[in-house]
Amino acid sequence: MTDTLQTPELTFDLDTDGVEALRAMTAIREFESRLPQYSKDGLIRGSTHPSVGMEAIAVGVSRNLRAADSIASNHRGHAHCLAKGADPGRTLAEILGRRDGYCGGKGGSMHIGVKELGILGTNGIVGAGIGLATGAALAAQMQRTGDVAVAYFGDGATNQGVLAESFNLAAIWNLPVIFICENNHFAQSATLEQMVAQSDLRRRGEAYGVPSIDVDGMDIEAVNKAAASAVARARAGDGPTFIVADTYRYLGHMAGDTEIYRTKEQVEAWKGRDPIASLAARLLAQNVLTQNEIDDISREAAAAVDAAEAFAKASPYPDVADAFTDVMEED
Numbered sequence: 001m002t003d004t005l006q007t008p009e010l011t012f013d014l015d016t017d018g019v020e021a022l023r024a025m026t027a028i029r030e031f032e033s034r035l036p037q038y039s040k041d042g043l044i045r046g047s048t049h050p051s052v053g054m055e056a057i058a059v060g061v062s063r064n065l066r067a068a069d070s071i072a073s074n075h076r077g078h079a080h081c082l083a084k085g086a087d088p089g090r091t092l093a094e095i096l097g098r099r100d101g102y103c104g105g106k107g108g109s110m111h112i113g114v115k116e117l118g119i120l121g122t123n124g125i126v127g128a129g130i131g132l133a134t135g136a137a138l139a140a141q142m143q144r145t146g147d148v149a150v151a152y153f154g155d156g157a158t159n160q161g162v163l164a165e166s167f168n169l170a171a172i173w174n175l176p177v178i179f180i181c182e183n184n185h186f187a188q189s190a191t192l193e194q195m196v197a198q199s200d201l202r203r204r205g206e207a208y209g210v211p212s213i214d215v216d217g218m219d220i221e222a223v224n225k226a227a228a229s230a231v232a233r234a235r236a237g238d239g240p241t242f243i244v245a246d247t248y249r250y251l252g253h254m255a256g257d258t259e260i261y262r263t264k265e266q267v268e269a270w271k272g273r274d275p276i277a278s279l280a281a282r283l284l285a286q287n288v289l290t291q292n293e294i295d296d297i298s299r300e301a302a303a304a305v306d307a308a309e310a311f312a313k314a315s316p317y318p319d320v321a322d323a324f325t326d327v328m329e330e331d
């Protein structure tokens with residue numbers, strides 16, 4: 001995420017954008033990969049949903065956003081928050097239910113909201129963020145701020161009625177909203193084909209008059225460019241865009257998932273298209289980075305998540321006496 005970006009990144013320079021994106025994706029991968037162990041260790045109460053494999057989407061989109069732009073996320077939303085500028089320590093503290101978390105540790109993984117970063121919240125209700133982002137876009141339009149709003153949601157969420165309503169309102173009112181469907185081909189254990197008879201999701205946006213595109217969600221450059229043009233359209237007052245990003249989650253739906261609904265071969269095949277490994281290979285082949293420098297980026301990411309982990313674990317649990325504070329907005 002950048003605060004200063006005024007013009008969309010329709011180009012993707014490996015020397016600058018490529019290296020920054022590699023850093024951002026590697027840091028998110030390191031953060032998300034540790035979650036299953038925290039669950040096993042009893043540090044996380046309730047479910048948490050890692051997005052390992054899907055990093056190119058959050059990073060590719062956020063590179064085109066500024067702090068005042070809003071994002072509304074879903075249950076698999078840590079990467080969306082981190083890419084938008086959330087601090088890893090405070091994010092992890094929230095996931096572990098600690099007082100230094102963004103919501104005082106009372107929200108957890110699916111209630112991470114950061115007003116000053118435009119993060120309207122991760123959200124446990126499938127599809128709910130779509131309406132929130134559309135509302136934020138309406139507010140931005142009415143207040144003429146020039147800000148945009150992004151809704152991140154999964155393929156499963158496309159069957160929630162709120163998407164139809166939001167597409168329609170965004171199209172007729174020309175709202176500055178970007179709908180990002182992270183199509184990882186599953187909703188829990190159900191495949192997309194089991195859920196819908198028309199699996200070309202892009203056509204749903206088109207049906208409502210929302211310009212809609214497919215993008216390879218494992219390719220950071222492709223996501224970055226698609227998001228750049230969608231954000232530029234929205235800022236220029238040209239209305240919404242629907243981006244369907246093809247992707248895959250490497251880990252189970254949540255900790256404890258037996259994953260009997262898919263084969264190891266399928267998982268391995270998708271790992272062969274890994275967004276981080278393929279960008280690193282490009283940077284190496286183009287002599288932008290050496291293998292040592294790529295390894296340094298991994299080491300830096302591990303050190304940053306070590307620090308986040310130490311910060312979160314050292315943070316106390318909220319006080320029982322505070323159970324009813326922060327529940328209602330006082331005026």
Ligand SMILES: Cc1ncc(C[n+]2csc(CCOP(=O)(O)OP(=O)(O)O)c2C)c(N)n1
Pocket residue numbers: 075076124125126127153154155156157158184186187188253
């Ligand atoms: C309204 C609602 N219905 C059902 C659920 C249970 N649920 C949680 S995650 C999930 C699957 C969502 O799939 P998708 O939108 O594709 O996101 P993914 O998990 O694949 O990232 C379901 C059905 C819920 N949380 N909210």
Ligand SMILES: [Mg+2]
Pocket residue numbers: 154155156182183184185186187188
């Ligand atoms: Mg899905």
